[in-house]
Amino acid sequence: LKRPVERPAWLLNHDSITLVKKLGEGAFGEVFLAEFSTGEEKQEVAVKTMRNEPTREARLKFMKEARLMRKYNHRHVVKILGVAVHENPLMLVMEVCPGGSLLSYLRKNKGKTGAAQKLRFSTEAADGLWYLEKQCCIHRDIAARNCLLSAKTEVKIADFGMSDDKKIVHDDTLDKVPVKWLSPETLQGKVYSLKTDIWSYGVLVWEVYMDGAEPYPGLSNIQTRAKVVVQNYRMEMPKECPTAVAKVVYACWDKDPKNRPEMGKIFRILKEVNMRTIQS
Numbered sequence: 134l135k136r137p138v139e140r141p142a143w144l145l146n147h148d149s150i151t152l153v154k155k156l157g158e159g160a161f162g163e164v165f166l167a168e169f170s171t172g173e174e175k176q177e178v179a180v181k182t183m184r185n186e187p188t189r190e191a192r193l194k195f196m197k198e199a200r201l202m203r204k205y206n207h208r209h210v211v212k213i214l215g216v217a218v219h220e221n222p223l224m225l226v227m228e229v230c231p232g233g234s235l236l237s238y239l240r241k242n243k244g245k246t247g248a249a250q251k252l253r254f255s256t257e258a259a260d261g262l263w264y265l266e267k268q269c270c271i272h273r274d275i276a277a278r279n280c281l282l283s284a285k286t287e288v289k290i291a292d293f294g295m296s297d298d299k300k301i302v303h304d305d306t307l308d309k310v311p312v313k314w315l316s317p318e319t320l321q322g323k324v325y326s327l328k329t330d331i332w333s334y335g336v337l338v339w340e341v342y343m344d345g346a347e348p349y350p351g352l353s354n355i356q357t358r359a360k361v362v363v364q365n366y367r368m369e370m371p372k373e374c375p376t377a378v379a380k381v382v383y384a385c386w387d388k389d390p391k392n393r394p395e396m397g398k399i400f401r402i403l404k405e406v407n408m409r410t411i412q413s
């Protein structure tokens with residue numbers, strides 16, 4: 134007796150997804166707030182779409198992002214529900230983060246984000262990244278713009294469009310690399326490792342404590358590259374940043390990738406600062 138072939142729950146039908154409104158602009162298409170219905174139940178979701186008629190390369194990249202996200206399950210990493218790929222536009226369905234990006238939150242609340250909240254943002258991002266580190270995921274684009282916020286403003290690491298689950302990635306494509314978030318060895322050798330993410334995490338914490346300012350203010354990408362790689366220049370953490378946190382950031386920016394701390398250690402240090410702040 135032949136049974137009907139069941140479609141894995143992860144492959145979704147376009148019919149079950151109703152786009153509601155645009156939330157943002159992605160590199161390959163738009164991101165929408167949408168309604169996802171499973172039988173009687175309806176759920177609010179976010180849907181990343183891919184422009185019609187994607188090239189083979191873009192399609193592969195899209196599927197890779199979905200495949201990677203599918204492996205992860207953590208409070209501080211955006212969850213994927215599935216993909217709809219039998220029609221155009223291709224859709225990647227994920228949990229919605231109504232708080233928007235951490236960067237826009239910091240900019241909107243300039244001067245109003247308190248010390249405790251900045252510490253919490255930094256700690257939650259470290260928690261999510263620690264999990265990804267354990268999964269051997271190199272994110273490659275850690276920055277405040279790629280962290281999203283839940284309704285309760287919990288940080289969720291998002292945008293796995295550049296990510297990989299190899300130990301080291303060689304990538305010498307010249308198109309748009311986030312120069313101001315990249316480590317010297319990555320800028321020079323075009324090699325990405327978990328230690329590249331650690332460096333970028335340092336820049337992310339700087340963004341948090343600077344209310345979403347652009348890193349290396351006033352410098353172009355070319356100038357930044359020269360200052361960081363050749364002159365060994367590092368940004369300063371603002372005075373309001375707790376000393377222990379600033380020390381972590383500077384350690385993340387060690388020229389030698391081997392000397393940069395692991396995410397687990399960073400998380401533990403930040404947790405301890407949290408405890409001390411609560412007690413005092």
Ligand code: ADP
Binds near residue numbers: 162211293294
């Ligand atoms: P890309 O990788 O193409 O740059 P992103 O994943 O960064 O796309 O998404 C682009 C924008 O869409 C984000 O900055 C954010 O404003 C919005 N967005 C993306 N995912 C979600 C989500 N899960 N919930 C809410 N908004 C989202």
